Every structure is written in C-alpha cells, then in structure tokens.
Amino acid sequence: MQCVLTRQLPGLLLFLVVAVLCGCLPTPSGEQDEQREPHYLTGKARVAARDLRGAMEAFEAALEANPRNASAHYELGLLCEKVEDFAAAIYHLERYLKLRPNAPNAQIIRDRVNVDKMELAKSQAFAPVTQSLQRDLDRLVEERQQLRAELDKARAEIAQWRAYANRLSAPAPGPSTLSPGGRAGSVSNNPVAGLPATTAAGGGAMPPPSAPRVHSVQSGETMTSIAARYRVSVQQLQAANPQVDARRMKVGQVLRIPASSS
Numbered sequence: 001m002q003c004v005l006t007r008q009l010p011g012l013l014l015f016l017v018v019a020v021l022c023g024c025l026p027t028p029s030g031e032q033d034e035q036r037e038p039h040y041l042t043g044k045a046r047v048a049a050r051d052l053r054g055a056m057e058a059f060e061a062a063l064e065a066n067p068r069n070a071s072a073h074y075e076l077g078l079l080c081e082k083v084e085d086f087a088a089a090i091y092h093l094e095r096y097l098k099l100r101p102n103a104p105n106a107q108i109i110r111d112r113v114n115v116d117k118m119e120l121a122k123s124q125a126f127a128p129v130t131q132s133l134q135r136d137l138d139r140l141v142e143e144r145q146q147l148r149a150e151l152d153k154a155r156a157e158i159a160q161w162r163a164y165a166n167r168l169s170a171p172a173p174g175p176s177t178l179s180p181g182g183r184a185g186s187v188s189n190n191p192v193a194g195l196p197a198t199t200a201a202g203g204g205a206m207p208p209p210s211a212p213r214v215h216s217v218q219s220g221e222t223m224t225s226i227a228a229r230y231r232v233s234v235q236q237l238q239a240a241n242p243q244v245d246a247r248r249m250k251v252g253q254v255l256r257i258p259a260s261s262s
Helices: 002-022 031-035 038-048 052-065 070-082 086-099 106-169 223-229 234-240
Strands: 213-216 254-257
Touching (some): 031 070, 223 234, 234 254
Antiparallel strands (some): 213 254
C-alpha cells in the first residue's frame, strides 16, 4: 500500500500544480466569496434603491474589510462614474483590472478607463478655461458694439457742428444782407447774418435752424420702423442715406433723418 502511494504521489502533485495554475481550485477570496460579504450585499441593495452615496459607503466598508475585493472596486468604479468623480472611477477600475486581469469584461473596463481619463482631462483643465474665455469674449464683443455705436454717434454730431460752424463763418452776401447800420450791400459782422432771414410771429428773429437729425440703428429696427418713428417716408429716408443697404443695416449704424414732410 505504501509503495502504491509512493508511486502515485508525483502524479497527485502534478495534478495539484496544474489545478492551481488553471484556477480550478477554490480560493479563500473568490468572486462568490467577495459578493457574499455583508457590506457588499448592503451596497448592492442600496444601488437597487438608488441610494448612490449610501452604496458607495457600503462598498468602501467592504474594501476596508478586504482591500483585495475586486467586486467592490468594480462597483465603486461604476458609481464614481455616475457622480462624475472620474479620478476615483479610474482608480477603482484599474484596481479591478489588476486583481482580475483575465476577467471576461477586462477589455470593456479598459475602454471605460480611457473614456474616464478623457472626461477627467476635460473637466479639470479645458471646461473651466473655455467657459471663462467665452464669458470674457461675449463681454468684449458687447462692449465693442456699444463703443462703436457711441463713436459713430459722436462722429455724426461733430460733422453736424462743423457744417453749422461753416454756415456761421461764411455768410452769403445779397440784397437782404444788412450791416448793423441798416445799409444794403455791406457785409455784417453778425455771425448769423448768413442764415436765412426768418422772423417769428411777434416780429423777432427766429433762432438758427437746428442741426440735421441722425439716428443710431438699434437691434431689431428696420428702415420702415425708423421712417415711421420720425414721420418721414421710407423713400425720403433712403434718399438721405443712399449708401445704406436697407436689408443689411447693422446695430450702431448712423442714419441721417430728413426733415418731416408733415
């Protein structure tokens, strides 16, 4: 009997070695044992109840009891993805792959880790910078439009005052031009002598005509709405602004307003 056992011993040892290498023998920390752990079961129940934070706490307790609990790492990785904690998700999923490199879903988990890394890079580096730059860009564009409108309006007012000053400084001589003594034919030193001679109902001199009107185009306005606002016809408004394309008016563009026909 002893001789028989001696002859079979090498074969039994070889069988045990092959069984261990192939993973056929049960291990004290197998997948089923991990998933029967009380904290793990609590975590799964809380996942079913959609208590994500409570489930994460339970799986973390399972890892405290057994840091090599691959199933707990896997569940925590999935939960961290749901709450967008991509750094933690990457850690737990990579731990799962290290503990179970030949798992049936290993390639799927590797793909998820790559996606989590891209999401982490996006959320930690690019997204805040892009949002901040976009806000600054929108503010600068708005300020530029306002400044452009104010500049066009200021230029139009300067042109009006220059034209008005030129009329004051260059009076037109004629029979109606009188000197302070009332003699015809002499040029008066009065700066308004060159303006058309008009009188008020009481006989007093009327003030000089007002400078030409202008309008700065606002958002949503059209040639028709601007003409109605100033009680002029669209044809008059277009004639006063021949360089303006009514279909392509821009915010801040300055239009000359002709005198009302009414």
